[in-house]
Amino acid sequence: MCSHTGGLGPRTDPHRARYDDVVDDVIGTVTEAAARAVRAGVRSDGILIDPTHDFGKNTWHSLALTRRLDELVATGWPVLVALSRKDFVGETLDLPVEDRLEGTLAATAISAWHGARVFRTHDTRATRRVLDMVASIRGVRPPTAPQRGLA
Secondary structure, eight states: EEEEEEEEEEEOOSOOOOOSSSHHHHHHHHHHHHHHHHHOOOOOGGOOEOOOTTTTOOOHHHHHHHHHHHHHHTTTOBBBEOOTTOOOHHHHOOOOOOGHHHHHHHHHHHHHHOOOOOHHHHHHHHHHHHHHHHHHHHHHSSSSSSTTTOO
16 A cells, blocks of 8 residues: 655644645655555555545645546556545535545545545445446446336
């Protein structure tokens, strides 16, 4: 797992995090980490990159990462997102942790549409259904039980 934390240690809240371009910073950091891992002997098919929403970032940074996730996907490395109940969802919608499901699922759908391949979630069933629906809309998964207008 190659992730971007903006140089902060684990469980450190960012304070006035600044980037010229957060997406460019994330791409540079995680792709360099992936290249280092390969040089160190890690199989390339065992590497994921993670923009690490909220870690070392403010809400605007995490929204930009979601909006521009296709740029991370374009690096060729499989992208993992961990969006479930994140602060950026709560701050965007002004919701406490226990009420962030819909915002999480919206961010998940956008991330799936942009090509994220691995999703860490608290709400597995709802997330799976969102991912299946996105895949069907994209045309890469057939509907499970089509019946209307076929008989």
